[in-house]
Amino acid sequence: MNVEHGGSPSPLPENERDAAEKLANSLYAALRTGDRERLDSLLDPRFEGRTTEGLPFDLGGVYRGADAMRRDFWGRIAKHYSARAVPERYNWLDDGSLVVAGRYTGTARVGDGVLDAEFVHILTFSQGRISGLVQLTDSERWHQALTPDSGLRAVEFSVTDGIGVLRLNRPYQRNAIDQTMADDLYEVAQRCSARTDLRVLVILGNGPAFTVGGDITVFADTEPAELSTTLRRMATPYHEALRIFAEMAVPVITAVHGSVGGGGLGMVYLADVALAAEGTKFATGFGALGLSGDGGTSWYLPRLVGLRRAQALYLGRVLDAREAREWGLISEVVAADRLEEIALDWAKTLAAGPTRAYAEVRNLLRRSESSTLPEQLSAEIDALARTGATVDAARAVRSFITKSKPTFEGR
Incomplete structure (x- = not known):
């Protein structure tokens, strides 16, 4: 200082x-x-x-x-x-x-x-x-x-007791992603990254659907010669938001309902816990628009469901919630009327946990696909040493010996 x-x-x-x-x-x-x-x-x-x-x-x-x-x-x-x-x-x-x-x-x-x-x-x-x-x-x-003016127009964001809640908020457009929402998601990602009190992030959607993906009405109103520029302008902040969310040092829970389409799947891919309400439909939908896709689909899908299933989804396969669970796209299917309740219960549990350790695990899993076994073993040693130096680890070890419940502070 x-x-x-x-x-x-x-x-x-x-x-x-x-x-x-x-x-x-x-x-x-x-x-x-x-x-x-x-x-x-x-x-x-x-x-x-x-x-x-x-x-x-x-x-x-x-x-x-x-x-x-x-x-x-x-x-x-x-x-x-x-x-x-x-x-x-x-x-x-x-x-x-x-x-x-x-x-x-x-x-x-x-x-x-x-x-x-x-x-x-x-x-x-x-x-x-x-x-x-x-x-x-x-x-x-x-x-x-x-009582701030949040400056956000297409999403809502708040943090209470370390739990961040992000809600997509274009309900009458089924949370279709337009330029405003892409910009807002990037803004929230930056806010999350800058906070020191955030311990878990929950992503939800207001209205009848989590998100149908990119806003087709925007594409339809764009002159053909300008569509390429429009798509690049929208995808850039949205993809940067997905990158920041994926690399954050806190767990992410995404809870979806209704339908999840196109690039909006990116907010499902990056989650540590992905919940879906009964009856939710999942589809990439890119081929129907003559587009190649976004939202990290080409990177995440083969890793989550395998190459052949990823190809099937790219070529038009639609999954219901239970099929998405069987394929490995989501973690759990829950009753529609309990989706938010269960998501927030998960959030409270994770927020009370050793968030420094969670951050190291997120990083290890993310890099495992591109690392050799010796590289991953070395990375695990480094991460183990870092978590071993935390207050949380010392407290947890003492609690284990004394058969008491530890209180984790994320440090």
């Missing part, structure tokens, strides 16, 4: 100033990692915090005692926001207080609004601990993060 120093020289001796700045650095590091024990060691028992009036959830006010500040202010912020305080400048006041200027960055846990607010903290010190903090920030920015 590089912090700019400026302003008036500290009235404190250099060794005390250095020690105080080290305490400040430790405070922001402990807040970033949620290290409660470290926070308790940094704050004086008589600590007093004064926070900005007008913050959401009545967070503004006076907090007397280290426990109150940790539990009732920082703890409640963590409940509603995935945010971090990033210090940028340190300046000393004549009375020995340290002024820290920086930014709060992150997102709201409900609504996915972006938090970007400047702050000024005035820290005071006593007997080698932080004895006080006065916070100044733009409270309106905190409110705006809770």
